[in-house]
Amino acid sequence: MNVSVVLFTADLRLHDHPPLRAASEADEVVPLFVRDRGVTDAGFAAPNRLAFLADCLHDLDAGLRDRGGRLIMRSGDVVDEVCKVAAETDAGEVHMAGDVSAYAHLREQRLRRALESQGRRLHVHDTVTTAVTPGEVTPASTDHFAVFTPYLRQWSRVPLRDAFAAPRTVRVPDGVGSEKLLSRSGLTGLSEGLASGGETEGRRRMSAWLRSGIAAYEDRHDDLAGDATSRLSPHLHFGTLSPVELVHRARRAGGPGAEAFVRQIAWRDFHRQVLAARPAASTSDYRTKHDRWRSGREAREDTEAWKEGRTGYPVVDAAMRQLRHEGWMHNRGRLLTASFLTKTLYVDWREGARHFLEFLVDGDIANNQMNWQWMAGTGTDSRPNRVLNPVTQGKRYDPDGAYVRRWVPELAEIEGPLVHEPWKLQGLDRAAVGDYPDPIIELPDGLARFKQARGLD
Numbered sequence: 091m092n093v094s095v096v097l098f099t100a101d102l103r104l105h106d107h108p109p110l111r112a113a114s115e116a117d118e119v120v121p122l123f124v125r126d127r128g129v130t131d132a133g134f135a136a137p138n139r140l141a142f143l144a145d146c147l148h149d150l151d152a153g154l155r156d157r158g159g160r161l162i163m164r165s166g167d168v169v170d171e172v173c174k175v176a177a178e179t180d181a182g183e184v185h186m187a188g189d190v191s192a193y194a195h196l197r198e199q200r201l202r203r204a205l206e207s208q209g210r211r212l213h214v215h216d217t218v219t220t221a222v223t224p225g226e227v228t229p230a231s232t233d234h235f236a237v238f239t240p241y242l243r244q245w246s247r248v249p250l251r252d253a254f255a256a257p258r259t260v261r262v263p264d265g266v267g268s269e270k271l272l273s274r275s276g277l278t279g280l281s282e283g284l285a286s287g288g289e290t291e292g293r294r295r296m297s298a299w300l301r302s303g304i305a306a307y308e309d310r311h312d313d314l315a316g317d318a319t320s321r322l323s324p325h326l327h328f329g330t331l332s333p334v335e336l337v338h339r340a341r342r343a344g345g346p347g348a349e350a351f352v353r354q355i356a357w358r359d360f361h362r363q364v365l366a367a368r369p370a371a372s373t374s375d376y377r378t379k380h381d382r383w384r385s386g387r388e389a390r391e392d393t394e395a396w397k398e399g400r401t402g403y404p405v406v407d408a409a410m411r412q413l414r415h416e417g418w419m420h421n422r423g424r425l426l427t428a429s430f431l432t433k434t435l436y437v438d439w440r441e442g443a444r445h446f447l448e449f450l451v452d453g454d455i456a457n458n459q460m461n462w463q464w465m466a467g468t469g470t471d472s473r474p475n476r477v478l479n480p481v482t483q484g485k486r487y488d489p490d491g492a493y494v495r496r497w498v499p500e501l502a503e504i505e506g507p508l509v510h511e512p513w514k515l516q517g518l519d520r521a522a523v524g525d526y527p528d529p530i531i532e533l534p535d536g537l538a539r540f541k542q543a544r545g546l547d
């Protein structure tokens with residue numbers, strides 16, 4: 091009997107899974123998930139993501155059981171645990187997906203060395219967590235694209251491999267010990283409106299989106315109250331959906347909505363190829379502007395107000411409250427709250443990125459850190475000093491104010507777009523806003539400080 095191990099990481103699915111497909115050529119397969127101590131120690135295991143992960147693991151186990159197998163779970167150092175399982179089952183090969191962070195690179199190197207010292211081989215598969223492999227398309231002169239438009243042009247020309255069906259059967263060797271799967275129960279600090287995870291749920295959402303959401307995406311993706319984006323981000327983050335399959339199916343749906351949607355998947359790959367080439371960008375400025383971000387008591391108080399959704403700018407506060415309540419935030423909200431923190435309040439992007447990662451169920455090093463840097467003007471944005479005005483943004487992307495009324499109950503009685511400028515209310519309307527705070531900063535003051543800091547005045 092020859093045996094292969096499949097190490098699941100950010101690819102918790104059975105459909106379109108190249109490592110599982112390759113491992114299935116062996117007589118028996120060990121589908122393994124390691125609850126990696128390194129991830130927990132790095133503080134990345136936020137409750138919302140742990141809960142979603144628990145759903146994913148249970149669903150993966152159920153899918154494997156339907157096919158005659160089961161999921162093996164272990165906890166500890168990922169390299170030690172994989173080596174132990176490979177030794178217990180005398181597996182000749184281990185298959186896993188490639189990934190982009192510095193941590194993932196190191197894990198891969200350590201694992202390869204450790205397995206080789208036992209006489210086993212590690213196979214790392216591309217196009218599992220991205221549609222196009224980082225580094226597959228590059229500009230003539232350097233190792234990655236720093237500008238999205240030329241990246242998109244080349245990315246769009248890459249022929250994608252076909253998507254693979256889920257295996258019909260998975261034969262797991264007898265007697266391999268597994269811990270009890272991670273469970274939602276016992277987790278505290280979860281967002282009330284947290285989505286459910288798992289491949290079954292991901293595929294259901296993907297089908298519904300392709301059937302009835304994607305066509306209007308181009309027109310409606312910025313409509314804050316309309317909530318008309320796919321909400322597939324946690325499924326892409328945990329890999330319960332395959333980006334290759336999603337792009338194929340979106341392209342088959344066709345039309346301007348699908349085109350705009352596929353472009354967003356290309357943004358995801360874009361940030362991944364930047365991080366793969368510059369792993370330090372998860373913590374350091376990609377293009378420094380030599381910012382001396384505010385610190386001290388006032389900056390801390392402003393940051394707290396931002397985190398709590400009490401800045402006095404309704405659309406900022408609505409988005410920050412959505413984040414806490416759902417563990418998810420609309421992209422337009424992410425953009426304008428990030429601009430507000432880094433530019434209007436001139437607080438370090440790392441503060442904001444950390445807070446997002448505490449709550450986001452789709453919290454992802456590449457997408458989160460690179461988008462934060464983009465908005466802070468230290469990343470790949472070609473207009474690094476643009477500042478989003480929260481009042482203008484609110485009026486444009488929440489024209490009737492419904493998004494603000496949904497998330498800021500203090501303002502629920504204020505009708506129409508006036509909800510974006512509660513300080514202009516008078517009489518009874520003014521009384522109706524209760525203890526909703528006055529703005530913590532005047533926008534022209536914030537702008538002047540930012541311009542001065544960046545030497546723009």
Ligand SMILES: Cc1cc2nc3c(=O)[nH]c(=O)nc-3n(C[C@H](O)[C@H](O)[C@H](O)COP(=O)(O)OP(=O)(O)OC[C@H]3O[C@@H](n4cnc5c(N)ncnc54)[C@H](O)[C@@H]3O)c2cc1C
Nearest residue numbers: 319320321322323354358421424428452453454457458461
């Ligand atoms: C400050 C900031 C932080 C962010 N942090 C994260 C994060 O931690 N994890 C994350 O997945 N996305 C992050 N994004 C990107 C984006 O906001 C989310 O991917 C999107 O809102 C998820 O909702 P959706 O699935 O409905 O997106 P849709 O609009 O339906 O887009 C489809 C998919 O495309 C990808 N995508 C969309 N927009 C972007 C983008 N700007 N950059 C990269 N990929 C994109 C996502 O995988 C998304 O699921 C961040 C954006 C900003 C501005």
